[in-house]
Amino acid sequence: QRKTLEPTNKQVCLDLREILLTLTELNLGNNIFEEVPEQLKYLSSLQKLHLFGNKITTISPTIFDGLEKLIFLNLNNNKLKYLPPEIHRLENLENMILNNNQLESIPKELCSLQKLSELHLSHNCLITVPEEIGYMTNLRMLCLSRNRIGVLPDGLCKLRKLRILDVAGNKIQIFPIAMEDLMLRELYCEDNPLLQKQPVSAIQEEEVWSLKEIAARFIFSQLTKEDSILHTAVKQNLEACNILSKKQECAQCGQGFLNIWLECVRFVNKMKISRNVHLLPVRTLLCSYRCFNHPGHGFFGIAVP
Incomplete structure (x- = not known):
């Protein structure tokens, strides 16, 4: 068994x-x-x-x-x-x-x-x-x-x-x-409140820079030169390095600046995007109203309601 x-x-x-x-x-x-x-x-x-x-x-x-x-x-x-x-x-x-x-x-x-x-x-x-x-x-x-x-x-x-x-x-x-x-x-990106190309009247404010901004713009311009003595001086100053690390670059002239001076938008259509959206608003920064007033750049100021 x-x-x-x-x-x-x-x-x-x-x-x-x-x-x-x-x-x-x-x-x-x-x-x-x-x-x-x-x-x-x-x-x-x-x-x-x-x-x-x-x-x-x-x-x-x-x-x-x-x-x-x-x-x-x-x-x-x-x-x-x-x-x-x-x-x-x-x-x-x-x-x-x-x-x-x-x-x-x-x-x-x-x-x-x-x-x-x-x-x-x-x-x-x-x-x-x-x-x-x-x-x-x-x-x-x-x-x-x-x-x-x-x-x-x-x-x-x-x-x-x-x-x-x-x-x-x-x-x-x-x-x-x-x-x-x-x-x-x-x-x-549909169903977002995207910025539109709608002309509005603009008010140009007086450009008044702080001493910190003036110094930063000067240093940025000097650092583009290979023989600038500022290269060594900046590397030895941690506080200066930290401040200058916040550098922005102007979309018009290419110069460096510290604080956002003028926030603009440009509209691009080089990307394949979703239905009902023909132009994509992309953030752009300019260093001054002088650059903003330069003809032919295609940047638009952002109107604050």
Whole structure:
């Protein structure tokens, strides 16, 4: 008579543990989780994690300790209001989807995820985007539609691999200075209060520069000369270096200046942009009314209501 050997509880647990340790994809979507299960940190082989359609409001920082191999994370349709700074530990992450949450900000630590190629943050409550986003050098798709963003950071223009940018349905009036440096294939910016080409009467104010501004402009002009003795003097003065690091450059004459003297806009149509938007308003800085009054430059002053 043959005997059937039933597995012991201990053997079942060992087998289950072995399976979990080799698990590469886990789908926990459309459940009623209110927080990310902390036990997930023990799934050291996990590469794809789906947590969409839950009621998650918080993520424990310790969850990121054991998920170094994670490349895909989907947290769509939850109730997240913030992300812990420890999210930077997901250093192999390539795709993060956080649409339809309640995020009010993005931690700057998120921007250290240099392998990230897609970041989806549509339908949240974002007001700003961190300047450090320029560190995400492999980002190819950035979706920020239907938030409350008023100003895009200059760091955005450092994303040389970015091909798709979606900022539709925000509060953006003007784009960063170096916007044309991006090699975008698709740009969605409809439903924003973009500045329009509408002539208004202008009032030219008297140009009165502070001593600090006068000195800074003189130094900027001298530093363009190779034999200037100011090169050595500036390097030896940390306070001067800090002040001069805030240099702006006039779009008309190319001269350096310190404080924003005259903020203007130019309208470009060299980019493939979304429907209903024919010209893209791009921020431009001028150093003086003299440059603004120079004929033929195509810059428009911004009227303050």
